Amino acid sequence: MSDPTNLALLALGLPLLATILAAVMGTCSTLAKWAHLPVVTAFAGSAILALLVLSKVMQATGSEVAFLSTAQTWFHAGNLQVDFQITVDPLSALMLMTVTFVGTWIAVFSVGYMHDDPGYARYFSLMALFVFSMCLLILASDLLLLVAGWEGVGLCSYLLIGYYYAKPSAAAAARKAFLVTRLGDVGMILGIFLFWQAGGYHTNFDKLFAHITANPPDSVTLTTACLLLFCGAIGKSAQFPLYVWLPDAMEGPTPVSALIHAATMVTAGVYLLARAMPLFVLSPDAQIVVALIGGFTAILSAFIALAQHDLKRVLAYSTVSQLGYMFMALGAGGPVSANLVVTAAIFHVFTHAFFKALLFLSSGSVMHAMGNVIDMRKFGGLRTLMPVTHITFLCGAAALAGFPLLSGFWSKDLIIDMVYQASEHGGSHATLYGLVFLTALVTAFLTAFYTFRAYFLTFWGELRTPPEAGHHAQESPLGLLAPLIVLAFGAVLAGITVEPFAHGFSNLLVKAPSVVLANSVLHVEAEATHPHFDFALAGISTLLALSGMALAWWHYRTGIETVPAALKSVYRLSENKLYVDEIFNGMFVKPAEWLAVLSRLCDGLLDGVARVVSFIPRLIGALLKPLQNGLVQFYALGMVLGLAVFLTVVVVRTSQ
């Protein structure tokens, strides 16, 4: 068991086992209410194993650290050979750790939250499958195996967002999530096969990267393939224009939102790009697109988050915005060395997982107390009523806003630093990177403002509770609070302890093979192993964060929202999400419906044609039927005539 790949395989297998166990338990009504046991145990076990894997990776020496399990052929057809093989390297080990750790606490929270739900076992079974798929995605050492996990994640998100399947809005949200991410997946599959074709028919990461970096295809192919791959990330990680599914995804149970936002789904795109860094750094054009999309998404969703009334919706848009940050960082790879940008992005994934899970679970706690009401206009001043939730939410909000020394501060600052450096030496795209840098700063301010708007509206002012709350309106039980407290510590401390002084991430990620390769492509010596801390930038971002928080305090400290007349129109625009859904509806959904109507007409037409075609054999049959007239003399004549025809033709043709 000393081989880390065995530990990782076990960490991968446990959730799958839990899925099956929970599903089996669901068939028996007495066992169903214990369905959380295998899942929580498996998650905790996986988290411990992931920790062991991580420690093995940390102990490993050398400039490049990767452990591969023995390859088992999954399928093989012609040029396409796909192996079941997992890779344990710093990148996958860190992601595995994050996912399983946060997943464990979300599962613990779910035990209390989903209590007495009729689909209890189904819920836990799907949760486990969700985490399994994500782990498979992370550990896969083959693009197509990654796709298997990727699609598993998509399926589980569909099933969990639509968990309350009897509710039409939940079913619609599930469908939306599935279809929208699917749209990105189409591009991703095309990208994979483009790389497969250009990369010597390899889908294995190492072989593919080696082949592509050794014989780079022409820049058009490369950029196209990179952007197609990025399409998948856009869908899964909710970037513009495919982010629309994520805010609706909170139709599922709140812990599911926490899981999707913090651990198992939206980070998949970031991970994919980090893993495929050697391919992306070859194409500066693709990289600037990644950075621009990231920046645009970040500011757009931050703007939309400003005027949302629904607490979870604010958080959802903040996730979209934070993911935008991660893509800004990844897009800076090229002008900045790969190990730094991957560190920045993955570090932000890590801290974000803590504070976003915390915020969602805290809002879940609020929702639990308010009788499933989540509209911030209907409640307020919960500070006194729910003191623990208040403190944990505050921790998460401050971390998200980038309050100095909290986790979000460090990772966001690192990203802003990366983008700034990219604008300094970004070559031909320096101006555009400068634009991205400005966007990142403005977004930082907006983030602080909307986060604390939500905080003040929920917890400050006079105590107001909605009628639905009833006798529920009290602090949540310990079962719900324990995960909050653990995650709150994470949100506060996860940043400072790991990276800024210890350089845990940067020292580790610089040894990931894909990062090493990307660096060698860029001809960067890894001398700048860890990012330097830029006090000027940190000062600016601190100032922005504090001013955003101050503005929110000044405006919302009463817990009541008032909109100045001058800003009414801007407020409306934000409240209605910039009408993006409506625009999409007009641009894509309606034409698609017309297309469907047209297709139905065509279908009718084709059906007619098919009927005519299928009539032909019957017609021939009917014409030939009289031959079988039952008269034996006719039959004999037929045989002899047939023979005569053959004889005549053959003899005449031969004697010619």
Next chain:
Amino acid sequence: MKSLADVQNALLAGAVHFVLPEVVLVGTACLLFVLAVVYPRRTAAVGLALIGLTWAVALTYSVGSGETTAFWAFVEGTPYSPHLLAAIDPTGLAALIRWLALASGFIFVLLAWPEIQDHNAGEYLGCLLVMIAGSSLIGRVNDLVSLFLALEMVSIPTYVLLYLPLRGRGEQEAAVKYFLLSILSSGVLLFGFSYLYGLTGTTNLGALLAVLSAAHQHAITPMALIAILMVIAAFGFRISAVPFQFYAPDVYQGGPTGVVAQIAFIPKFIGFVALVRVLGLVIRPQDGLPFEASTTLIPLVLWVMAIVTMTFGNVLALLQDDLKRLLAYSGIAHSGYMLIGIVVACGLPGNSTPALSGVDATLFYLIAYGLMTVGAFALILYWNSQERPIRTIDNLGGLGESHPLSAALMTVFLFSLIGMPMTAGFAGKFMLFVSAFEAPVEPPMQNLYRILAVVAAVNAAIGAVYYLRIVGVMYLRDPLHPVSSARRAVLPLFAACLCAIGTVAFGVYPRLIADSTQQATPLVEVPGNAAVVARM
């Protein structure tokens, strides 16, 4: 060194060792005829027939590959090829054909049970055993006279069998039609054989083909073409290829189901085997095929026959409501598919070694066809009863509910006939289509093989319609005339189970049979002990 006369005499004297199981079968048949007079009991007759078959199997097993060794031993140290001298040739296809004949014998005995009574059991089973012996001989006779004898050992008992369970006018009509048309085809066959003998001066098949091949190196003899066309026409009757198929629908519809099951398989089986032997496709003459695509039109004739046969069978089956008639047309269509392999084999140059030689694909399909068609007839026999006869497709309504096991078996056979994956029908079609697609695209046939494969694929799609219709009626429709659930003979059901197991097993793992069919039809034969070693 042994002289030619010595070798000939030794071969002639040793020939009896190569036909021992057949001798046992015919001997048992004689005993059965006697038994029918002195002790007319169904159980005794079936028991005796099974003993005979088992004995034949035991003999076949004990001989193993020893007979090929013995065969080559006759010519050891001499420059003569035994294929050109012996009347009985136990190499190549012979062993496989004998096993298949014996296996089908067991199945047909099981199917005979509900159709025979005490008074006709002896005759029925005796005739059946003679048929089995005849079809087993087809694989090894190497002489025109003994070939004709073997063919008639199948045909003549069939006339008797059709006539034996005489019940009504329909059966009489079927028996007479089959008799008349069959002797017509036998006459044509003899006509062709006599021309072949006249041209070459020998009745030995190997020598005859060698002479023809050598002659055709220089110029094509039109008389040889006439002769071979007559032979093809006669075998075309047995495999029910258009335009020699006329009898099939009427005979299948009118004949007793158990005998029809035999007619659906055994004549096709021997027809194809005899055809590939007479065309020299199994043991190729040294100078190449006597009737190959580059010099003669014979492969083209077979090509036309294949296309017309499969299309004719399928389009007419579409219009059928009568179950047995439908299976007759389906049998015609499947003969068309099987001809593909023969057309492909005719066009292959002697030195090529494709993955599939065509003949092996045809043989595989023949086995698959036998399993699924005989299985389907077995189930018709099982469901059929005096008060509720199974005639039309509508009679099968609701069987999915009332007889779940047998309906499921029927579905397996029908799916296999369609060519669904995981069934023997699929594996067979796949091999045939691949052999057609892999065949060399060279001047004589150019892309005709590909066209053949495409036409066959279209035909397979048409075929799916009427097979699926039966499945639909069984599972989706309420019974119009419910099949009675009275006690019935389980032996046909047992036979159907065996066929279904084979269908699925050879579909899931085709190599079980494909390996033997491939070994039985080597493209290039190595003479002497090397061949024996290769077969061990």
